[in-house]
Amino acid sequence: MAVKTAAILGLDTAAGAYLARLLGARGYVVRGTGDKDLLTRLGVADDVTQADEAAEAISGANEIYDLRGDVAASADLFALGGTARVFIAADPGTTVAKPDGRFVAIGHVYPHESRFGPGTTAVARIVAATAAGIDPYPADLATATDCGWTPEYVDAMWRMLQRPAAEVLEIATGRLLTGEYVARVAAAYFKRPAAKTAALIAIVHxxxxxxxPASSALGWRAVTWGEDLVTVLCEGIAAG
Structure with missing residues (x-):
């Protein structure tokens, strides 16, 4: 069987780094654009070829994963031509125009975290604040977020390109995780006093x-969420 080549546009994202590791483990030749710092931290930097431009990365690729979150850049990608199957990661609710005659799968990817980032969700900020022994921001405590585990989400992305037809699917846990709950789990893990929540406004749902649909089509579901997700993020900080 011929070895497949995958191009990842966005190696400098946590999703890009974890996807590179996943694809390498599945026998792909992997190349892509973006800084390789996260790949180094994952121990797979030497297995991925870094390209300067998207056109260089996708040349001859069987599969393309566009994780840049830039709809305009994705449109430019189609102008480069080629026959590779394409996965585009888009924010929930974002409309992405797909060209006729191309296999283009759209994943509406909900927030996700890992031990290597992105660290931009309220969930990650609450865990980091609790680990440092300070109260999280009240605005973060008032949130409710559908947040998952990045290494699981990249598997869903891969599965979407193995389907007979391109689909538009949501990659999510389907459950809301409140900031107040995250704070309680993190406080228990780090043996900190519970966050002050008395002055909170009503939780923003x-x-x-x-x-x-992703479960039905891909045989995939998010299994790391809630207390498990908070705990693995706490473990990541504790391990340094």
């Missing part, structure tokens, strides 16, 4: 994703 966000929208949970709908992972049902």
């Amino acid at each position: 966000g929208d949970a994703g709908n992972p049902g």
Whole structure:
């Protein structure tokens, strides 16, 4: 069987780094754009070829994973031509125009975290604050977020490109995780006093994703969420 080549546009994202590791373990030749710092931390930098431009990265690739989160850049990607199957990671609710005649799968990817980032969610900020022994921001405590585990989400991305037809699916846990709950779990892990929540306004209820179609089509579901997700993030900080 011929070895497949995958191009990842966005190696400098946590999703890009974890996807590179996953694809390498599955026998792909992997190349992509973006800084390789996270790949180094994951121990797979030597197995991935870094390209300067998207056109160089995708040349001859069988699969392309566009994780840059830039709809305009994705449109430019199609202008480069080629026959590779394409996965585009988009924010929930974002419309992505797909060209006719190309296999283009769209994943509406809900927030996710890992031990290597991105660290931009309220969940990650609360864990970091608790680990440092300070109260999280009240605004973070008031959030409710559908947040998952990055290494699981990249598996869903890969599965979408193995399907007979390109689909538009949500990659999510389907459950909301409140900031107040995250703070309680993190405080227990680090043996800190519970965060002060008495002055909080009502929790802002966000929208949970709908992972049902992805489960049916891909045989995939998020299994790391809630207390498990908070705990692994705490473990990552504790391990340095």
